[in-house]
Amino acid sequence: MRIFCFQLPVSIALGLMASGMLQAQEPVVEEASLAQSVRTEWQLRLDAADDETREMLAELRRIEAETRRLDARSDALAPRLERRGERLDRREAALDTLPETRERLPEIERALITRLQAWVTRDLPFLKEERLARAAGFEAGSVDPDATAAERLDRLLAAWRRELDYGRELDAWRGTLGDGDTRRQVDFLRLGRVGLYYLTPDGREGSVWRAEADRWEALDEAGRAEVRHGLRIVRDQRAPELLTLPISRPLERADSDDTEASL
Template sequence: MRGKGLDYLRPGAALGVLLLAATANAASLTSEAGDAQRQQAELQAQIDAADDESRAMLAELRERESETRRLEQENARLVPHLVEQAEQLRRREAALDTLDATRQALPSLQASLVARLDTWVEDDLPFMQEQRRARVASLERALGDPDLDDAERMERILDVWRLELAYGMEMDAWRDHLVVADDSRPTRREVDYLRLGRIGLYYLTPDGREGGAWLAEEADWAPLDDQQRREVRKGLRMARDQRAPELLQLPVSQPLERENGPLSGEGGA
């Protein structure tokens, strides 16, 4: 009887063992699944971190490429400027090499410019001679002025030259006195002057009845006829902005060089 009872209990015990084993296996599987999930999460985090780092490196690479292109463009823009600066430096160094010789020659050059200016004023049409001679005289004094340096002295000389050159490119009218020599003594009379650059100098009395044209070759005034005086009157109004510019038919004061040689007398001024 006792042996049969033991035999009867053996299948239940086996089932319990199996249940315990299944429970242990399930717990083990659950633990392994959790570990796998944790590992997968850690791996995903590592992948995400690597992805973020890759994107950051890519963004930095693009920024570096953009900066490189900007620097290349800046260098391309600066190269011509640097070449020009190098050329300027070379010219300055060459000028410094000849500076002593230039300084030694400068007083002679300045004196020559003033002398040529004096000759030009004396040989030119006789207009505003007092003012022009006074300018030349001031330059002659400046040549010997120890308070002026070479740059100031040269600037004064060039300023007067610019004024003289400008006379040849302008039309001017003004009222002044004309000295007329007669048999007894010179007389002064008020007249209106008209100057056309350096090719024509004329005068007209206020009443318009007398007028003259300066002839440089004769160094004297030649009388104007009625038609020529009307032309001078038109020229005076043009110079004073009272009439639109037009061609004037007047004798020229200076001989004009043409292909067939000097020309003086009647012509369009």
């Protein structure tokens, strides 16, 4: 038997070897490409998860901030709600006693009118006629007869509030002093309910009202100068400053009639 041996050219052999190697590498390339695709897909998923996580964290922070704001508002509203609850309790209690209060209302009104008149009568003699007329009007029934009980009481309480306001006011006005032939125009100065003074227009005469003696007491030159300063201050003609004047009505714990009030 004969054996035939063929020898291929070297170039052909190398070509066949290269072709075989390329065919062998194709699965590797495909696997690498697939792995890259998988990695890309996972990276996209991770990025998406990161974005979602960041959004969730931002939402969580917003909810926490809103919760703190609501807690602070709740803490601020708690005292107000408590006071409102107390007012409602008082109103309910008042409603329970409303029939009795209605029965006593005329008695309460009469007592308020009597005390108002007594207060004006014993008080410093400023705007006396106007204030007495206001108090007498309630007693005389000058209030609208068609007014309800609540309206009458409201007007009466308004008169009391006006009297209370006098105690917090500084006032100056020109008015008439004396009666009959002794009437004359003077400038009055009032310091709440502590002091009442007058000064003649020429500044030569001035007095302080002494409630205990129920009369006017003349002021010396220094006192008249203080009254003059007070008139200018009240009329905005002079900058505010301390005034030292004898008082009209003794204060509690006052040691003598010479007690002075500084304003």
